[in-house]
Amino acid sequence: MMLEGKIALVTGGRGGIGRAVVKRLMREGATVYAADLTENGSLQTHDDDGSQFIKLDVTSEDDAITAFKTVEQQHSCLHILVNAAGIEIEKTIEQTTLEEWNQSFAVNVTGTFLTSKHSLPLLRAAATQGATSSIINFGSYDGFIADPGLAAYCATKGAVHALTRAMACDHGPEGIRVNAICPGYVDTPMLQSFFKGDGSGGQGGNIESLQQAVRDVHPMRTYGTPDDIANLVNWLASDEARYASGQLWVLDGGLSAQVQQMRL
């Protein structure tokens, strides 16, 4: 077990990637708080996984303060913060309303800011006990290169990448490591919504053939699972990654290693 005795909090902890992360961290021996808007997060149901639920709207500073107060009362420190909460608006800038734009930034960027900010005293407390503590943000390969019709999402993920490096610079000397994982296509409710909403899957297209085509474009010939992402979260959270900080870890089955795949 790689995380025995560690205390972790995962935002979006009941979402597609978040709950896989929660499960993995628990399997590795960590005590895990799953923070989310509701007990079921973005899915229909939730089977008890042994994690402690904390109701958290990441856009609310009061919520963030309350959440970490709870952690402090119970454990007095935090080793691992995973900022997995995120939303995706599937629109070009012309179609995106100001409200949608602000909401994207509120969840994906401001949320990462608020939870990181208010967890710092607890992360510092964990770091003074001889080990490093670890913040793991969620960027995206869309923060490097664009998918069509995802303008606000791409922009928020670029912001997360820059924030990750800035936080790593500022808090590395305190023993706090900060990294971002940049997933490509991962099978989550967000991806299924993208398939349906894209115009090829939802409007008369065949979603199964679309999914197969998407798999075929990947050098690994599949898109990822939440467990693939959780594997990297686990490593970045662990002491094996004690020298890893300030980096953007692309995990995409080789998708972005290649030039666009023309059908010749």
Added chain:
Amino acid sequence: MKLNGKLALVTGGSQGIGRGIVEAFIQQGAQVITCGRYTEPKDLPAACNYIQLDVSDPAAVNRFAADIHNLDILVNNAGVQVEKNTVESTDEDWDQVMGANARGVFNMCRAFIPNMTEGGSIINIGSISGNIADPSMALYNASKAFVHGLTRSIAVDHGPAIRCNAICPGWIETGMLEAGFATADNPQTAMHDALQRHPVRRFGKPEDIASMAVWLASSDASFATGQLFTIDGGMTAASPLNPGLF
């Protein structure tokens, strides 16, 4: 005219991108020398001097460099491509691709940097494929990554006297591109698909690369060095996966 009175050497100027750069440099007032492995092409502009030279041959490059002084602009454009993956590639393929694309650029830079004028500009032709892979182009992709690395090294080691940058073209309309479509199962569909992947909805032309080369060669670019400039109509700004096209 942006390059008035400048002396420029462009390798591989007989056709394609190199030819576009030769013509643009002449138009901007430069005196241009170009070279190639074969005899002088008949349609080369009269204002351009042609030398037969294999850039992969260090002795030949050194002899050539001994005759040329006060060079202002060096464009390392000559290159070859072999469409094979790593396992398929032979020792001859290695010699050919790395010889021209990697060793050739090195030979030219080593021989000419001592002869270049203060403020001289070296422009290497890299490729988007030096950053991300084209399938079944293993040696080519690797050779262009070499060019990118050498570009930065020269900028770091030989500034401020010399500036060195690379241009990374995407899909440019040279004979090679049309030949690629001709072999597709359905050339029409393939062409349409490829165009949809370019935000500017067209392929590049040699002039598109030449205009960047003119800028990098000119004093307008006097603060630009050590960088890779991608000109690809926006192709690599988009994800390689474009579900709208499936």
